Amino acid sequence: MDLQAIVPDxxxxxxxxxxxxALETLSPIARSYRLPEPAWHGLSQEFFQLAEADPNHLVDFAVIPASKLASARLLERERHGEALVLFDRGGHLAPPPLDWEEHLAKAAARLATMRSTVPLFAPMVEKAVRRGHLAEAAAFYQALVLKPLVELLRLRHCPERYDYGWRYLDRDIPPADRALIERLAFPADPPALLRGVEEATQRFVAEYAALDAGEWRLPSAAERAAR
Incomplete structure (x- = not known):
């Protein structure tokens, strides 16, 4: 369960x-973890696992310092969905619009970067396999081949969350592409891993060819803001 509160600093x-x-009135706390600060998002955050709850059910509690700018509170609907506000006496939790100009500039930069880096580094997977470094090969495959393909598909189909990695693929990319990624994510052995590199790389090249042919493009800020 994700909970947030905006609080005076x-x-x-x-x-x-x-x-x-309050949690201890419901159940003993089995374990918890407080993110070291400053955290990447600028909030204060702690995770709780209750002893008498399913271990898959965590309480993820984050505090938004009141001094935090509205644009830095992770409330943009386009990226985070519609927040369920329980109470907001001061009107502090109105979701700000996403800064599409800034966001799409970062997306375009990432699109350009991957065009260069994936063909450059993908061969490291095969090199690691040939050396018998199979754990290294698997790590390279995930980081240098498959994750960039996920990003590229997100850039095409869901640019507002292009940087969300493996999460929410069920809602952010077409079902056939999700099925492809899930199949490629679990190679059975080194030969299957190398076939996965080949298939993922071919799809990667095809997506950029389609981009260059005008079959898809990143939207303009005006187009996205008008939706």
Missing amino acids: AHVEAVFVAVRQ
């Missing part, structure tokens, strides 16, 4: 104490 720690106490 001076009261952040007191809120974490209160949340922990």
